[in-house]
Every structure is written in C-alpha cells, then in structure tokens.
Amino acid sequence: MTLGGRLNSLRIRIALFVGLMVTVFWLIAAALTVSHLFAEVSENFDRDLRANAERILPIVLQKHRDDVYRPPRDEHEEEEHGGRRDDDDVEFVVTSERHGLLMQSREASAITFPTEPGYHSDDKYRYFVDVVQRGDVTIAVARPLDAREQLALAVMGALSMPLLIVIPLTLLGIFILVGRGLRPIKTLEDEMGKRGPSNLSPISATDMPRELVPVVDSGNRLLERVAEGFEAERSFASNAAHEMRTPLAGAIAQAQRLKAQSSDPIAVERAGEIEASLKRLSRYGEKLMQLARAEGARLRQEEQTDLRPVVRIVLEDFIRSQRNDHFEMQLPDDPVMSDLDPDALGIVLRNLVENALTHGEAGKPVQIELTADCVLTVSNDGETIPAATLERLGQRFMRGDGAGDGTGLGLSIIHIIAERSNATFELLSPRPDGASGTVGWFSF
Amino acid sequence: MRILLVEDDAILGAAVADQIRSDGHSVDHVTRLDDAGTALKSSPFDLMLLDLMLPDGRGVPFLKDIRAKGDVTPVIILTALDQVSDRIAGLTAGADDYLAKPFDLDELSARIGSVSRRYAGNPNPLISLGDIEVDIAAKQITKAGKPVVLTSREWAIFEVLLQRPNQIVTKTQLEEALYSFDDSIGSNTIEVHVSHLRKKLGKEIIVTSRGLGYRLGQP
Numbered sequence A: 001m002t003l004g005g006r007l008n009s010l011r012i013r014i015a016l017f018v019g020l021m022v023t024v025f026w027l028i029a030a031a032l033t034v035s036h037l038f039a040e041v042s043e044n045f046d047r048d049l050r051a052n053a054e055r056i057l058p059i060v061l062q063k064h065r066d067d068v069y070r071p072p073r074d075e076h077e078e079e080e081h082g083g084r085r086d087d088d089d090v091e092f093v094v095t096s097e098r099h100g101l102l103m104q105s106r107e108a109s110a111i112t113f114p115t116e117p118g119y120h121s122d123d124k125y126r127y128f129v130d131v132v133q134r135g136d137v138t139i140a141v142a143r144p145l146d147a148r149e150q151l152a153l154a155v156m157g158a159l160s161m162p163l164l165i166v167i168p169l170t171l172l173g174i175f176i177l178v179g180r181g182l183r184p185i186k187t188l189e190d191e192m193g194k195r196g197p198s199n200l201s202p203i204s205a206t207d208m209p210r211e212l213v214p215v216v217d218s219g220n221r222l223l224e225r226v227a228e229g230f231e232a233e234r235s236f237a238s239n240a241a242h243e244m245r246t247p248l249a250g251a252i253a254q255a256q257r258l259k260a261q262s263s264d265p266i267a268v269e270r271a272g273e274i275e276a277s278l279k280r281l282s283r284y285g286e287k288l289m290q291l292a293r294a295e296g297a298r299l300r301q302e303e304q305t306d307l308r309p310v311v312r313i314v315l316e317d318f319i320r321s322q323r324n325d326h327f328e329m330q331l332p333d334d335p336v337m338s339d340l341d342p343d344a345l346g347i348v349l350r351n352l353v354e355n356a357l358t359h360g361e362a363g364k365p366v367q368i369e370l371t372a373d374c375v376l377t378v379s380n381d382g383e384t385i386p387a388a389t390l391e392r393l394g395q396r397f398m399r400g401d402g403a404g405d406g407t408g409l410g411l412s413i414i415h416i417i418a419e420r421s422n423a424t425f426e427l428l429s430p431r432p433d434g435a436s437g438t439v440g441w442f443s444f
Numbered sequence B: 001m002r003i004l005l006v007e008d009d010a011i012l013g014a015a016v017a018d019q020i021r022s023d024g025h026s027v028d029h030v031t032r033l034d035d036a037g038t039a040l041k042s043s044p045f046d047l048m049l050l051d052l053m054l055p056d057g058r059g060v061p062f063l064k065d066i067r068a069k070g071d072v073t074p075v076i077i078l079t080a081l082d083q084v085s086d087r088i089a090g091l092t093a094g095a096d097d098y099l100a101k102p103f104d105l106d107e108l109s110a111r112i113g114s115v116s117r118r119y120a121g122n123p124n125p126l127i128s129l130g131d132i133e134v135d136i137a138a139k140q141i142t143k144a145g146k147p148v149v150l151t152s153r154e155w156a157i158f159e160v161l162l163q164r165p166n167q168i169v170t171k172t173q174l175e176e177a178l179y180s181f182d183d184s185i186g187s188n189t190i191e192v193h194v195s196h197l198r199k200k201l202g203k204e205i206i207v208t209s210r211g212l213g214y215r216l217g218q219p
Helices: A003-007 A010-069 A075-087 A146-181 A183-194 A210-261 A265-296 A308-321 A342-359 A387-392 A410-420 B010-022 B033-042 B059-068 B084-092 B105-119 B152-163 B171-181 B189-201
Strands: A091-096 A100-104 A118-121 A125-132 A137-144 A300-306 A327-330 A337-340 A366-370 A375-380 A424-428 A438-443 B002-006 B026-030 B047-051 B075-079 B097-100 B126-129 B132-135 B140-143 B146-148 B206-209 B213-216
Touching: A010 A091, A010 A100, A010 A125, A010 A137, A010 A146, A137 A146, A146 A183, A183 A210, A210 A265, A210 B010, A210 B105, A265 A342, A265 A410, A308 A327, A308 A342, A308 A366, A308 B084, A308 B105, A337 A342, A342 A366, A342 A375, A342 A410, A342 A438, A342 B084, A410 A424, A410 A438, B002 B010, B002 B033, B002 B171, B010 B026, B010 B105, B026 B033, B026 B171, B033 B047, B033 B059, B047 B059, B047 B105, B059 B075, B059 B084, B075 B084, B075 B105, B084 B097, B097 B105, B105 B152, B140 B189, B152 B171, B152 B189, B152 B213, B171 B189, B171 B213, B189 B206
Parallel strands: A327 A366, B002 B026, B002 B047, B047 B075, B075 B097
Antiparallel strands: A091 A100, A091 A137, A118 A125, A125 A137, A300 A337, A366 A375, A375 A438, A424 A438, B126 B132, B132 B140, B140 B146, B206 B213
16 A cells, blocks of 8 residues: 555555644643753753852962961862862852952862853853852853753663653554444445345434435435435336236237137138237247346345245146146245245246246146245256256257247346355256256255 | 136127127126226125236225225236236235236136136136036036036026025025126016026026025926
C-alpha cells in the first residue's frame, strides 16, 4: 500500500492528526514549563550569587582591616581561603579606590569583570557587581554559566523523556480507540455486504452512531428503490402472463368447442390445427414468462418457507392434467425450510418434470425427491444422453433429440435460476446409481 | 348442476359456458365480482368457477370474504396466475381446485365432476344402483349391462339426485339444474323428465315424496 493509500484510512488519519496535535501541544507546554522554570532557576542562581558577594565582602573587609595592623599572613592560609571558595565555583575580585586590589580568587585574574554595578552576563559567566563603603569598595563575583545550562538541560530532558514514551503510546491508544469508535462502520459494511438481489431488507439504524444514520437512511432508500424495481418486474411478468393467457385460453377453448360441435370433418381437423398452434404459442409464452421471471425476480426471500407443498402442488397439477403418467414422490416428514422463492422452485420442478416426461421411457415412472438438506432430484428411465448433448442442453433454445415440441428453454431457465439464487444445478446421464436414464439435480 | 361462472373475458367465458351446458349443467355467467356476490346471495349454486383478476377486484379476497360469511359453494379457480404461490394463496383462501389458463375444456369438465363428487361425499365416479351402473365422469349409464342414453336435460336432473343420495330434492332445486337450458320451464317440466327417467331406468329409480319433492330410490 502506498502512503497515499494508507492515509486513506480514516483510522490512520485520525490517529496521525490527533497524534500530531498532541505532540505539538505537549511541546508547547514543555517549552512554556522550561522557560518558566529557567526564569525561576536564574533568579535563584542570581540570588545565590548576590548572597555569595554579601558573604565574601565582610570577610574580605575584615581581613583587610586585620592586615593593616598585622603582618601579612603566609601564602598557605590565603590558599586555604581561596581553595574553599573554589569549591562553589565562585570567582571574585574586591577592589578599593583607596587601597587598590583587596583580594581576588585564584582564577579571577583570568576573568575580565565588568565594573558597572548589577548583574551582567557574557557567554561564560554570570557576574554580580556591588559598590559599597560609600563607593570605595567594589566587589565583583562571577560564576560559570555551565551549571545553569546543565540544570536547564536536565529539566528539558526530564520533560521530554515522557514525550518519547507518551507520544507513541498516545498514537497507539488513539489508533486502537479510533478503531473501536469506527466499529459501527465495519458493522454497516458487513450489513451492506449481506444485501443483494436476495436480500433487500432495510438496514437497522438503531445502535448506529448519529453520523452514520444519514448513510444508513440513504442506503435504505436505495434498497427500497431496487426492491420496487424488482417488484415492478415481477408484477410485469405476471401481468403480461395474465394478459396473454386469458385471450389464448379463450381462443383454445373456442377451437375446442368448434371441434366438439362441428359435424364437418374438415372443420374439425382445422379446429384441431388451430388448437395445436395456440397451445404451442402458449407453451412459448409460458417459457418466456418463466425466463423473464428467472432473470428479473427476486429468487431468495427474506423468510424461510417449507418447500414441500411446492412439490406436492406442482405434481398434483401434472397428475391431474396428464392422467396416464406415473410419478414417484419422496418427501421428508419434517419441513424443508429454505429462503428460495417457492415460485422459482416451482418453475425448476415443472421444467425438470416436463423434460423427464418428454425424454423418459414411456410407462416408467418419473421419480421426484426433495431431501431435508434442500436437494431436489428428478430422474427418469430412458436412453443415456451423450455427454456432448448434455453440455449443449444448457444453452438457450437448444433442444435435445426427440424433443419436437419442447421450447428448448426449460433447462436454460433452470440454469439461470440456479446461477441467480446461488444454487447448483447438474444434469447427469446416465444416472449415477443406475445404468440408464437421466437425473436433474438441483441443490439450493 | 347449477354453476356460477365468473370470467370477464367474453370469448373464454362464452366457450366455457358452452362447454358446461353441453355437459348438462346450467350456467350463470357473470363478469364482475359484484354480480357474483349478488348471484350467490340470490340462488344456490352447486359450484363456482372463479377467475382471479376481474375488473372490479381480485378473486382471492372475494373468496376469503364469502368463505368468512359461511358460503360453502365448491369453488374452482380459473386463472392466468400460475405460480405456486398463487395456487397456495387461492387454495388457502378456500378454493377446492385450481386450473391455470390456458386449459383444456375436457380437463375443466373432469375437474368440475371430481370436485362435485367430492362434495357429494363420493369421490368415486362409479355408482351402482341395483342393476344400474353410472359413470358420472364419463356420463355413461348401463342397465343390466346395456347402455342407456339420456338427454342432457334428463342427465342434469338425474345428476342432482345422484349427488344427494339420501335427501329429498325439491322441485325448485331440480328446476335450478335446468335453468340454463333457456326454454321456459313449464309447470310440469320436471314431472315429464322424471317420467322419462323412470321409463328408461325403472320405476323405482326415483321416489316421489308428495308435496316435498323427489329422492333417489333403490331399484
């Protein structure tokens, strides 16, 4: 993933932005703390420097007075004084207008002391100069700036140390918490992913954060429109079927009445021909409606229904209208629950049975079985269909041998229904368990 | 039998009505649910053929409605809606059978016969009355092995009696069966047909209950 790609993650973006902001604010806070602390420390150091001056001066003056009345002390004693002062880094020089240099620390000669009273700094030392004894005695003390700088560094170090630990932890924390906060988006994504031609139920907006409710709402409006589209297509198919079927039924019925009532054999024959043509037309019409339905309608329902009645109703229909055919039906005792549209299964079963009747051996029963694990099989005895023909049969308007009045659409309708409803359809010939015949195997 | 046909398509309706009449039943053909409701209230019908999509509404709610009001007329739905769910809806609304358009008229006749036999409590189309064998489905009668030919009016009356084997059938009920034959039913029409039936099938076949009507006898 590229950096741009990574930044497309809401989670990473929020973590980065918030992390950056926290770092900057922390740094500002640290800087303010450091500068405030530094001012305090400087003040303390200055006070200390002045205290040093005030402590040294009486000693120097006292010593000066003693020296006037006493011979000068030996070097050793002086060194002792100087050595002790060296301990706290303070260098000093005390001068008198009248008496010249009164005393200075050991390193003091290397330092150029300012002369103006007050605090001064250069790049190595901090100075304090005081003039006492009515302007006669000037004391100048100096202390290296190192100590202050070291302290400031220590403070800054102490302040930035947590930063090194806290910032990555903050980033990690934000990343994890934002991930948690964004979980409803993942939920929404999962919910959306479940939707499709088979499931157009609205997504529930309860439990969704306020920000996502408009997204859910507009998603639901879209689903609604899609569902309406499906519904329109469905009702078009059934309305069109109705519009076509009723006049066809009228024409067929009239032709049959004509056949029944006419005593003229030619008229009877003609009426029979009209009837046959109309029946053929009606078969095509029916298949086209089934095809439209297979391609357009919703094939999975929101609810599960028992599909055993579908098998019973369709077979009952066959048994009543084709009295001489034998069927062997096997249904489980318990309901076969599925979200497959019962009408779609009806279409599949009708086409499979029609095919089995057309291609099966006359007089041998067609076996229909629906199992508890949602597999519908329709099998018949008869000649084995060559593999090449089997393959061809799935294509539209393709007929098997000997299917003179078939429409060639039945199997492709089943294929479409299988594909659109995530079901599996296979046509096997010969039957796996028998020597001959064909079995249609529809698993949904 | 007196059959109510509810079908708004004139050509189909005419052919179906024609078929029913040629089967020896009488038929009232209406094209709207309103008229069907009125017809059911005004006279008794032995069967109703109901289309589902009519100009003034749908057949399924209509059927539910009349069933809720206690109407037990046998109903066969004739419809262009042939999906399994439509069938289930029709059957659960109270239909006895369901025929999808287009259908064969002979199949319709067969289903009318089977539904009415079931209602009469005898789904078997073969009825034996002494030496008389009746195949209601095929409309064939034999007496002592020899076929007997009835006119369609005679058959219509005989069938009503066959369907109510242990009941007295009023003269009005028998007249209802002839209702669609378009000829004016004279005061002695039923007596004439009954007398013909007795002549063909034997004196004992129809018993007269004076002042009440007729019933099927045991020859």
